[in-house]
Amino acid sequence: MTALVFHSDFDDADAWEAALKAQLPELDFRRGGDPTGVVAALVWKPPAGFFAPYRDLKLVINLGAGVDSLVRREDLPALPLSRLNDTGMVQLMASYVTHAVTHYARDFHLMERNRLKRGWEYIHPRALSSHRVSVMGLGELGGAAAAALAGMGYDVTGWARSAKNIPGVRCLWGADGFAQALRDADTMVLMLPLTPDTTGVIDAAALSSMKPGANLINVGRSGLVVAEALIAALRDGRIAEATLDVFDEEPLPASHPFWGMENVRITPHIASITVPEGAAPDVAESIRRVLRGEAPLHQVDPARGY
Ligand code: OXD
Numbered sequence: 001m002t003a004l005v006f007h008s009d010f011d012d013a014d015a016w017e018a019a020l021k022a023q024l025p026e027l028d029f030r031r032g033g034d035p036t037g038v039v040a041a042l043v044w045k046p047p048a049g050f051f052a053p054y055r056d057l058k059l060v061i062n063l064g065a066g067v068d069s070l071v072r073r074e075d076l077p078a079l080p081l082s083r084l085n086d087t088g089m090v091q092l093m094a095s096y097v098t099h100a101v102t103h104y105a106r107d108f109h110l111m112e113r114n115r116l117k118r119g120w121e122y123i124h125p126r127a128l129s130s131h132r133v134s135v136m137g138l139g140e141l142g143g144a145a146a147a148a149l150a151g152m153g154y155d156v157t158g159w160a161r162s163a164k165n166i167p168g169v170r171c172l173w174g175a176d177g178f179a180q181a182l183r184d185a186d187t188m189v190l191m192l193p194l195t196p197d198t199t200g201v202i203d204a205a206a207l208s209s210m211k212p213g214a215n216l217i218n219v220g221r222s223g224l225v226v227a228e229a230l231i232a233a234l235r236d237g238r239i240a241e242a243t244l245d246v247f248d249e250e251p252l253p254a255s256h257p258f259w260g261m262e263n264v265r266i267t268p269h270i271a272s273i274t275v276p277e278g279a280a281p282d283v284a285e286s287i288r289r290v291l292r293g294e295a296p297l298h299q300v301d302p303a304r305g306y
Helices: 013-023 087-105 108-116 140-152 174-184 204-208 227-235 276-291
Strands: 003-007 028-030 038-043 059-062 081-083 132-136 155-160 169-173 187-190 214-218 239-244 264-266
Touching: 003 013, 013 028, 013 276, 038 276, 059 276, 087 108, 087 140, 087 187, 087 214, 087 239, 087 276, 132 140, 132 174, 140 155, 140 169, 155 174, 169 174, 204 227, 227 239
Parallel strands: 003 028, 003 038, 038 059, 059 081, 132 155, 132 187, 155 169, 187 214, 214 239, 239 264
Antiparallel strands: none
């Protein structure tokens, strides 16, 4: 019998158990308890020391897309590590990003504020093709969000470390491409993985290289942005608006300045989640592969960080 241990404070263990058993009927799905015979761990931010009792472990699966919190742990076992990537997660992320960009491109943020004052102000709509969006990070989620935006008619630039080809998206790479993507954006969407190279990459200099009055959407990781620099840029209007889904401390403390800023939209890290029925076939296949001595699906290089 194949045993798997599950840990997440956010995801629905019952739904995961049902979805995984539909793929692997013989699976012994554990939420803790006896560690003997557990070959796979499906986890989101397990507590420190979590892995130590699992001596039979052969595979760690990150219950999400970003592996930054796992790869920086001292206690991560030296085993194959994979992450999740399912259609449901990609669609949820694309829906969040297209909504957030559209909120600004269609001036809904201004109309919401007018609504609070009972103010009727006609704001003439502009063509979506006149709104330039830069999607920073073109992985599975970023690439799909960029394609969805392009499909809606936005003028989309995408940036990745290496050259990519996404129909309808102007794909840039390298340091010059990064600077250009920042310069061109009416709205910038951060979808980069958090690695030593990307930590703090959106600092005061990066923000001041953007068009005055540009908007920023962060659905990647808070560590990509230097928070003090963003707060200063939002206060002086250099960055007009921000939509933030990820924070250094979650839940975001009630005393945090972001809460008091009219031009900051806050969502509680819900841009995307893994949908168990969608992701379970890949998890099951990764377990089968690892038991056959093969590499799992969506394997992550811990040294690279994605
Ligand atoms: C993820 C996340 O990485 O939800 O999947 O942040």
